[in-house]
Amino acid sequence: MLLEREDVNCNMADLEYGCMPLLWATGKGHEGGVNILLELHDVNPNLTDTRYGGTSLSWAAGSRHAEVVKMLLE
Secondary structure, three states: OHHHHHOOOOOOOOOOOOHHHHHHHHHOOOOHHHHHHHHHHOOOOOOOOOOOOOOOOHHHHHHOOOHHHHHHHH
8 A cells, every 4th residue: 555655655745735644634534544644653633734824623614514513523
């Protein structure tokens, strides 16, 4: 799996939108992807995107993904 590779940084933002994988998953409401990413020890759910300064929680809440919001608050 890509996430298991040591040369993959799950906290690195993409160049176009400044979002990390967790931000994309929370903003799109992908519960399975959020769950997988939150289980990784090195993923920081409190990082903000580099364009707007939003967190994973703000992206999930702003996109009305209630289940993802609950996951992040747990």
